Amino acid sequence: MAAVLPLDAARPHKARPAADARSRVRPGFSFGKYREIVVAVALFLLFDLGVLVLNFYTSFQIDQDTVAINLAGRQRYVSQRIARTLLELDAARAAGRPYEPGTLAELRAGARIFELSHAAFKAGATVPGGDGKPVFLAAVTSPRGRELEARVDALWQPYYEKLLPLMQDGFGPGELSAALAYSQANNLRLLDAANDFVTETQVLGASRASTLRLVQTAGIVLALLNFAFILFKFLRRLQTSDAAIEAVDEENRAILQSVREGLFLLTPDFRLGSQVSRSAQGLFGRPLEPGQDFFALLEPLLDARALADARDYVQLLFAPHVKEALVQGINPLSEVEARVHHRLGHEVIRHLSFHFNRVVEGGAVRHLLVTVQDVSARIELERALASERQRSQKEFEMLLKAVHADPTMLAQFVGRAEAHLLGINEMLRATSGAQGETAVLRGIDEARRRVHAIKGDAATLGLETLAAHAHQFEDALDRIRQGGAGDLGQALLTLPLPLEEMLHKVGALRSLTGLQRRAATEEPPRGGTTINAMLARLAEHVAGDAGRKVQPTVALGALADLPPPQADLLREIAVQLLRNAITHGIEPSAERIERGKPEAGKVVARLTRAEGEWVLVVRDDGAGLSAPRIRERLLELGWYTQEQLDTLPDRQVVSYIFKPGFSTADALSLHAGRGVGLDVVQANVQKLGARITLASTPGAYTEFRIRFPA
Template sequence: MSSVLTANSPIGAAPLKSRQPVKRAASWGGLASLGKYREIIIAVALFLLFDLGVLVLNFYTSFKIDQDTVAINLSGRQRYVSQRVARTLLELDAMRTAGLPYKPETLAELRNGTKIFQMSHVAFREGGTIPGGDGKPVYLEPVVSERGRELEDKVETLWRPYYELLQPLMRNDDFAPGQLAAALTYSQANNIKLLGVANDFVTETQQIGASRASVLRMVQTGGIILALLNFAFILFKFLRRLNTSDAAIEAANEENREILTSVREGLFLLTPEHQLGSQLSSSAHDLFGKTLAPGQDFFELLSTLVSEKALKDAQDYVELLFSPHVKEKLIQGINPLAEVELTVKNRLGQNTARYLSFYFNRVQDGGTVRHLLVTVQDITQKVELQARLTEERQRSQKELSMMLKAFETDPAMMRMFVERAEVSLLEVNDLLRSTSSATSETQVLKAVDGAYRRIHAIKGDAASMGLEILASLAHQFESELQKLKDSGAATGDALLALPLPLEDLLSKVAAFKKLSQNRSASPALPTQESVLQGLNASLAKLAGDVAVDCGKRVNATVRMGSALDMPADKMDLVREVAVQLVRNAVVHGVEAPLTRLACNKAAEGQVEVNLGRDEGGQWLLSVRDDGAGLDPVHVRRRLLELKWYTAEQLESFSDKQIASQIFKPGFSTAEATSQHAGRGVGLDLVQSNVQRLGARLLLSSNPGQHTEFKIYFAA
């Protein structure tokens, strides 16, 4: 403190003198602190020196081994080339004997082999750059070992006369037969000798490479041993000092640890550098779903848990808290981390959503904000309760809205829908229960597919009548069935254990049944004509609703009023088929407005539904759209993604066979699952109903123009 006082005094010289001892003491303190770690510093320096030495030797020896590898490969090539030259001489002599002209490729092989052998031979003796095995130039050092030079001299003795006899054959194609005979005679007399010397030379180059590899292993082993000994020394010194420090810290923080272990909130201090303090409560680790470390950057920790905007707002808020001129109470209300949704891992390692609340309080020393005390609370139950209340409120509003729609719906249509839905749900319930004792996975999956079709039909009916809650519940039912199929645990017991929303669906259908009964104390049976008129309207409305959900525009023309004399059971099957084909046409057929405009089409797609009799008196149901059409290439790619067939199998399929795959259960070309597509059930239901009708289905499609389904069945 004396130096500070002196610095503020009016006397100029005294402060300079008083500061010097302070600085010198600080310097000696720094040297003394370094002295405590002198042994560790020296050991680390030696460790680095050992590593550097071993690294240099490794580089040098590895370089030499690479060169030896090149020499081994090229010496092996010499052995092969010598035999190739001898073989081509025999081939040329055979051509000469047969009176045939010499083949250009045989001459080229002879000349190329002679050239390569000569270049490699010179390089082994004197060093030089020659083509490698891959044709790229490589540098070959001259052989320096005594044995290698001796073998090269033998090669020179055998090769030199050979090479001179080959020269006439190298220069032109009209060499004399005697010149070929002379070269061939020498080759047959000395080829075995040349091959033997070449084999010995390969062995010599391999021994040189092996000796260098042995040296490299010795260097590495010695370096590793020295490094491990040095590391053990460093570790021993470090652990001894760490043990001393830990004992002191443990004694000083024992009381804080007891407090931090017992509190349920997450507690820790945040430094001005945004780092976690050295003391953290045990609950903080559980709240964050990971182990926190003192000194960890707080915002780096948050960056993996919150959105980028929430992170930026939190940074600005913390900066305000560290500004002493800003009043703490005034900014408490703008805390961006008062409610934060995180995705953390539970004790089973599964990702779970959690809601945390962060509160910040200043820790001040005079007018300086030294730290922020951060309190973290788990408010997940509170948020979930609020969400459930909101969900129930919205659900009640939707149910009220659906009831109002039910009042607006034709009573006859509503009564028929309720009857069909109730029968179908009871059939699904019986189907699933009857499969409880089945042991065959095939039987269980068959039952699931049957339930899938019934529920999908109910969803389509509900959607066509605007009953969104019923359609949504049916979609949830489908999701549970899909989970069972995807889980690989398709057993009867698994069906019983599923939380299927059958009861909820049945209760909703029962409510509509009661509502339809209350609207008329003695309800009259609906006429066939009124039913068909309602069906026309509901199909047109369904097309419009699906188009809106998919971001498309559709004009639906529905003409099914001519089926006044069709039996009710057949009409139910036809209606289900029409619902699924209309939904399929809008989702998969009609393109988005911008896509249609780019293809010189009107922005609004056209869907036509007709039911009538053909010239032969048969019933004909047709559903046509002017959309993108069925693309066999897209279907093949999707089948390959589903791994239903191999690429070779798909190549053997005709376009007609490929098109038939779209009716199989589970097949869909949709990019993602939605309430309208992605399950692969709609066309499966169509196929099932076509079979029940005893009908014949024809599919025609022109890519980029249209798709049309025609279903013929007897009257």
């Protein structure tokens, strides 16, 4: 990709790609850009502060007016109590009774309270409130209030002077009469003045309450207007921003719909971001949901160990102190095999590669940008190249071994192999489905014997690549033979290709034999590898592949005294019996030790001439032939029923090891399992006009002996 897509998010209802885009459109705060909103908010705060201060001040004044109203009302009440107590004291005097202490106390308390409150109304002072607690009473400041206070003062001061003697004990009747006379003469005037004063304080309080309501109303109206202005400006800005965001979101959606890679964000809690590219859905073969657990998505694709490694790796990427470049090379998700279903519902295998990039903000890793690519084509190409490289390497090794092989034996092998393969080719050309199933299967069996002989000869010379091709050709022949009574003619059409491949390999070896002959005319002849050493090496190679140890003894030097046709047939017999002895006779080392045998098995292949005949002996000290095991295998193959097997003697049962397709091997391998090796032996014995004898003791040995006239 040319650039990393901005896939972060800022608001829950907006896509993460748009959020990163917003950060690029609006990289920082600009006072000039938001001046109107900032000024409007500042004015709004100032209005609120001003209204709050005015409310506080006006409320304080109203509290003062309330105190004044209450105390002005108390003044009116106290003036009436003073007049009443004077009448009570005068009535007691006239009756000759002593003055009641409570009445005197009430008179004196009323006079003091009136005097203190009156003084406070004039100049302001702290006086006892209605509940007896001290309260501050502010001086009357309004013109009407000052006027009324002056009227009260003009009436009260003479009144208070006449009451002063009564404030002390031992006052005389004349002092009481003077105070009572003044009270009766001026009480109504004082009451009127007190009433007017109360009314004035109430008017002042109501005025201040009206002012407070006006201030509050004006403040609310101004605040609402300011808020409407802010809202208008904010909505315009928001509309502009949303338009920019929608444009960026649309671009992101277009990108996520068109990119071929899978793209999504991974959050610190390992969940998918809000947007996922369309290709990611197809790569995983199922819908991907925002918020889906990333490792739950990977769980069907990885084993437990690989999933744990992936979790540890992603956690490392979210650690800001870990260098991203240092951990890229240990990405366990660089190649993940996934089995997905395409649109037609068929399962396909894909190879996905996950790449992670950090999204860092403020020194912290906020997200990981995950890129998923389908690297199946690359993997297939790499595997094809590796396979081709391996094939070329094996062919080179085969040619290298052929160079070091005995020239005569190599030339003989090439001649025999070409003859076998060309014979198979002629046989296949002459065979058709119209000849009948029996004739076709007979031709297939002959082809299997010839290919098996080539495989044994190639293994003897160390030409493993050619032996492997022969093994594959045997697979093709086995599939046709086991296919039943189908279209055999059509099945035979699959054989020319592997046959041509083998002919090509043998042709390369023929060219090599020509080079060897030219080299032999220019250089002194070299000893080369004898047949004994080659078969001994073959025995060790087969034993190694089968997980066994063997000590081969090979003495077939007398083959050089035989005519080439007989020598070739006898050598093929020796190869097949040697391979058979190791794969079916020699036990694994642990089993041999358990039975008290040496760890390495012994295999002997010897050709001798005595009493006018040639004798080939191949003997091993392995497990021997087991008639019960052969019976069991015949039953598994369906060749006989249990009732039929019960009627057969062991000698006849053991003879089935020479039948085509019979093998006691548990699994097919390069060296055993097809049931062809002993079939080749028997066919060659018949061509030699020889006779074969078999001797075996279970757990001790097996010996094949082939005799034919010298």
